[in-house]
Amino acid sequence: MGLLFRGTAAAVAFFVVTGPVAAHAEAPASQWSVVHHDRRDSYDAVTVTPGGAVWVAGTSRLLKGGRSAFKRVTGPGFRVKRLTSASDTRVWAFGASRYARWNGKRWQVNRWPHGRVDGAYAIGQNLWVIENANAFPSAGTAGWKARSTLRRLAGSVWRKVRTPIVVKGLDGRWAAGSARGTAALARWSGTAWRAVTLPAIPSTRSGQISELTDVAFDGETGRVMAVGWVAWPCGGSFCGETLLLTGYPGSWKFEVRGEPGFQPRAQAEPDGRGGAWVVYDAKGGGSRFLHIGPDSVEPGAFPAPPDRTASVRDLAIQPESGSVWAVGGARSGRGGTIWAYRR
Secondary structure (H helix, E strand, O other), rough: EEEEEEOOOEEEEEEEEOOHHHOOOOOOOHHHEEEEOOOOEEEEEEEOOOOEEEEEEEEEEEEEEEOOOOEEEEOOOOOOOOOOEEEEEEEEEEEOEEEEEOOOOOOOEEEEEOOOEEEEEEEEEEEEEEOOOOOOOOOOOOOOOOEEEEEEOOOOOOOEEOOOOOOEEEEEEEEEEEEEOEEEEEEEOOOOOEOOOOOOOOOOOOOOOOEEEEEEEOOOOEEEEEEEEEEEEOOEEEEEEEEEEEEEEOOEEEEEEOOOOOOOOOOEEOOOOOOOOEEEEEOOOOEEEEEEEEOOOEEEEEEOOOOOOOEEEEEEOOOOOOOEEEEEEEEOOOOOEEEEEOO
């Protein structure tokens, strides 16, 4: 059973949705296609420039391509864990102790003196990094607290930015995370982050906590879509379910879904059509997705190469195109795959 909650400035309505997720139409796997597979490498990060250049970071090499052709290119000299880009000459790569910018001809490498980079975002003129973000453990314990640090590049200095919530994901001017154990959103005013008022999540269990792990913003419609989780004490540990948030400032809808279950690391990316893709870890291994559409949420599976399990580690959209890319690999660490979805 799922719970659906809608809040507006004028009124609040509560609905109970019955029936399993299987009642939704399965999104056809043929919408996503495998465009590249490499048995020698595994892929961790992807970014797509506005011009359509697709950069993919693997455990041992850096790829650049588009459509279905990818080739190895010169990397910045360290293993890349995160990628982001604002143009063909503004591509950033982050590793454990260094980061670099591609200027169209070469990599400009700098020391990274801060913590682990869990997310990197080039948004407008701003370059943001989420650092040392923790995930709720599968065997959670009472007293767990969300944490992260948000930094912004100011000139040549990475400055820590104060936020009213613990930030776990960014898109556009929106940040997703939690505040005092409850799922929360914040919005960038241009000078500071401001908390956004959300309706209360229906609490049917004692000790319930929640968090949003990522957010997707559709720039054309202004629609905000976020994914996260709710959890509650259960037999000495915690049980949980997936939390979805969709809507606009002043009009929000929460949905708690028994399937796909508890997902503390789910990612979200806009689909370029007013909806969003949500990728999560499937039971039994690999990854599946939810597609948030205008009026419904449809589940689906990524196609996998023969004898392989589709395990997605990162998503990226080509701005203003609707083309979405996903990268990942086998849990064993070998067998990298690149997927594409094109309108």
